[in-house]
Amino acid sequence: MRNTRSTAGRHHSVDRLSGPLVALGLIGALLCAVVLLFIRFADWAGAHPVAAVLLALLAVPVLYVLFRAMPRTRELRRAARAGMAQADRELADAARATDLAVPSAAAVQDRDTVRLVPASAAVHDGFTTELPDPEPDFTDLDPDGFEAAVAALCERDGCTDVEVVGGAGDLGADVLATAPDGRRVVVQCKQYGPTNKVGSQDLQRFGGTCWTVHGAQLAVVVTTGEFTAPAEEYAAACGIRCIDGSALTAWAEGSGPAPWSALLTDRG
Structure with missing residues (x-):
């Protein structure tokens, strides 16, 4: 009985550790991929400096537009949630008022x-x-x-x-x-x-x-x-x-x- 409980405890500990280990592994793989891409881009930029400069100049306005659009997107999402919640409240209040006002x-x-x-x-x-x-x-x-x-x-x-x-x-x-x-x-x-x-x-x-x-x-x-x-x-x-x-x-x-x-x- 003691051996069975000990084995079950070890399996439970392994299960609890497997989730964080998998997440760390995925994060590590993503970081490695980013580093490899950066190294490849640096090699390519060294061989093609003019194209790299043009690409950087094109990337700046795109990043600027994305940066400016993020707050607006969040604002629209908040407004949409508030509008839907208000509409639900209106429907519930109107239905309740109708139920109270209509005589039986x-x-x-x-x-x-x-x-x-x-x-x-x-x-x-x-x-x-x-x-x-x-x-x-x-x-x-x-x-x-x-x-x-x-x-x-x-x-x-x-x-x-x-x-x-x-x-x-x-x-x-x-x-x-x-x-x-x-x-x-x-x-x-x-x-x-x-x-x-x-x-x-x-x-x-x-x-x-x-x-x-x-x-x-x-x-x-x-x-x-x-x-x-x-x-x-x-x-x-x-x-x-x-x-x-x-x-x-x-x-x-x-x-x-x-x-x-x-x-x-x-x-x-």
């Missing part, structure tokens, strides 16, 4: 009599009711009229404290509002034609002010046109929601969700 069948039904919930107390689940009057053509409005129309949609679908603040010195915010679930909504309106898309620079300028300056809890960019692919990538990384022309029309007609709805899948 027992609360609505009193024996054989059903009490109808007043329209003013209806829960805003992100889908709107189609208005009796036709919606305006957003592309025919002037910039001020377009901002006012977006503000009217926000107010129609349950937002409070709706305010149009667009103009000189607005720092990217055109409409401010409080969503039905209590979040502060900051909207930027881009009335662009079909050939003029909202680009990443537009999103970057808005992203630089919507959170820090305006204190947004939900940042939205609404356009009558479309977004470029880089703009959508930046919006997704920073947690900005993008409403293009088709989504805006669906929102206005009542067939699509409002920007603060948990039913809206984040494109940004």
Whole structure:
């Protein structure tokens, strides 16, 4: 029994040492490979000094670009993680608020009599009711009229404290509002034609002010046109929601969700 235990202990010790030894071996092999490559490069540079100088001159800007890109890459990864976490929190909070606000069948039904919930107390689940009057053509409005129309949609679908603040010195915010679930909504309106898309620079300028300056809890960019692919990538990384022309029309007609709805899948 003692010999068996001793043998098992030695095997356990060997297993614990094998991992670090393999890692040290791999590190040593990598260092040897790097040294051999450096020696070969030094021999080649001695035989071809002009080519070596040209190669070094080409390598300097490449290394500089890579060095400058590293912090930006880390920043985008952090922004992407923060945006996804914020979106998850928004979905969970909206779902919880909907569960608490919708009355149960027992609360609505009193024996054989059903009490109808007043329209003013209806829960805003992100889908709107189609208005009796036709919606305006957003592309025919002037910039001020377009901002006012977006503000009217926000107010129609349950937002409070709706305010149009667009103009000189607005720092990217055109409409401010409080969503039905209590979040502060900051909207930027881009009335662009079909050939003029909202680009990443537009999103970057808005992203630089919507959170820090305006204190947004939900940042939205609404356009009558479309977004470029880089703009959508930046919006997704920073947690900005993008409403293009088709989504805006669906929102206005009542067939699509409002920007603060948990039913809206984040494109940004």
